Amino acid sequence: MLDDKTISDLHKAFAGSPNGFLVVDQGQPSFAVLPYQTYQTLRQAQGMPKKKIKKVLVTGGAGYIGSHTVKLLLDEGFEVVVFDNLSTGRREAVGDTELVMGDLADRTALDKVFKKNKFDAVIHFAASIEVEESVADPAKYYQNNVVNGLNLLDAMAQNGVSKIVFSSSAAVYGEPDKTPIHEDSSCNPTNPYGETKLAFEKILKWYAGAYGISSVSLRYFNAAGALGEEGLGYDKSLRHTHLIPRVLDAALGKTAEIEVFGKDYKTPDGTCVRDYIHVLDLASAHIASLHKLEKDSGAHVYNVGTGKGYSVLEIIDAAVEVTGRMIPMKFADRRPGDPAKIFADSSKLQKELGWKPEHDLKSIIQSSWEWQKSS
Numbered sequence: 210m211l212d213d214k215t216i217s218d219l220h221k222a223f224a225g226s227p228n229g230f231l232v233v234d235q236g237q238p239s240f241a242v243l244p245y246q247t248y249q250t251l252r253q254a255q256g257m258p259k260k261k262i263k264k265v266l267v268t269g270g271a272g273y274i275g276s277h278t279v280k281l282l283l284d285e286g287f288e289v290v291v292f293d294n295l296s297t298g299r300r301e302a303v304g305d306t307e308l309v310m311g312d313l314a315d316r317t318a319l320d321k322v323f324k325k326n327k328f329d330a331v332i333h334f335a336a337s338i339e340v341e342e343s344v345a346d347p348a349k350y351y352q353n354n355v356v357n358g359l360n361l362l363d364a365m366a367q368n369g370v371s372k373i374v375f376s377s378s379a380a381v382y383g384e385p386d387k388t389p390i391h392e393d394s395s396c397n398p399t400n401p402y403g404e405t406k407l408a409f410e411k412i413l414k415w416y417a418g419a420y421g422i423s424s425v426s427l428r429y430f431n432a433a434g435a436l437g438e439e440g441l442g443y444d445k446s447l448r449h450t451h452l453i454p455r456v457l458d459a460a461l462g463k464t465a466e467i468e469v470f471g472k473d474y475k476t477p478d479g480t481c482v483r484d485y486i487h488v489l490d491l492a493s494a495h496i497a498s499l500h501k502l503e504k505d506s507g508a509h510v511y512n513v514g515t516g517k518g519y520s521v522l523e524i525i526d527a528a529v530e531v532t533g534r535m536i537p538m539k540f541a542d543r544r545p546g547d548p549a550k551i552f553a554d555s556s557k558l559q560k561e562l563g564w565k566p567e568h569d570l571k572s573i574i575q576s577s578w579e580w581q582k583s584s
């Protein structure tokens with residue numbers, strides 16, 4: 210181990226010669242200080258064994274997608290520590306897994322958790338995620354999703370953790386040029402939520418080259434479904450904003466009807482089309498991403514969707530079939546900012562990471578129904 214003074218001297222010397230330098234001791238070369246990318250290239254050229262990821266810090270692990278991913282990580286034999294401020298997460302969703310209650314704005318709390326544990330990677334879910342709220346209060350989104358995210362990256366870099374899987378969103382695309390949406394499609398977010406997710410993806414790209422932080426950004430499409438038998442699902446105590454829980458609220462009679470926002474979009478039945486993906490399929494994409502980071506450095510981006518689009522009316526029909534109940538509906542005005550049609554081309558994730566979605570729409574609605582009707 211190097212002492213603090215030596216590290217500080219090396220940092221200073223490195224600032225003056227960013228391509229690296231040789232340290233000479235009594236006239237003999239002693240060791241070389243290299244940019245991380247050069248070191249990785251040499252390492253790979255030498256065929257040095259890759260390090261397996263064993264222990265993972267999961268920020269936002271008490272939340273909806275985070276908690277399902279934690280369950281899968283544990284099933285796969287990973288060690289997990291959850292870091293969550295429980296602002297929207299549920300303590301029950303973490304079960305017996307170690308939970309550190311903390312905020313990403315709190316650098317001391319972050320350093321403490323990194324010093325106490327030897328993490329091989331981070332999965333970063335913790336974020337603000339409501340599109341409408343982001344328009345009303347962009348400062349909250351830039352703070353939580355960008356500034357706090359930087360705090361996390363700095364803590365990782367200073368504590369020698371160089372791998373991260375990041376929860377991004379299809380919101381980075383905005384209104385797409387064409388569907389299905391490929392990762393190379395242009396990114397023009399239409400709200401601060403999407404902007405902050407795109408900003409963090411870009412940060413990750415630059416941090417890979419400069420600081421050797423390797424990353425996978427997963428652009429989620431419409432997450433839905435639950436694992437009710439394990440007590441996992443979206444928070445039922447909150448007012449639902451997403452389509453499937455709202456349709457099921459109408460099926461349960463908790464609301465009088467489901468409002469369909471807009472009926473004159475350029476889609477086959479005039480209602481918006483989305484790509485609904487089961488939360489367990491999203492979770493398995495994170496495991497595949499960890500394996501990718503065991504092998505490869507750099508910053509990688511993947512869509513996570515099924516590649517199939519369903520209209521709002523098709524979702525309501527499917528929910529009638531699954532629940533066997535009448536679901537009253539009425540047409541309402543368009544919701545501002547809703548793109549007509551979004552579905553993923555996820556062939557890159559399938560080809561490069563060997564991932565594939567295992568759950569169809571029926572299973573998504575069935576599992577949501579069981580979760581939502583349980584008390």
Ligand code: UFG
Pocket residue numbers: 338340378379380402430431432450451452453455467468469470471481482483521544547551
């Ligand atoms: N919808 C209704 N009635 C409702 C609720 C929704 O008709 O009561 C419609 C919406 O207008 C939209 C579709 O159902 O056309 C899906 O809406 P959701 O609110 O369930 O999901 P979004 O597609 O708006 O949002 C999702 C994610 C966001 C992400 C966005 C990216 O939840 O995090 O996709 O496109 F930003």
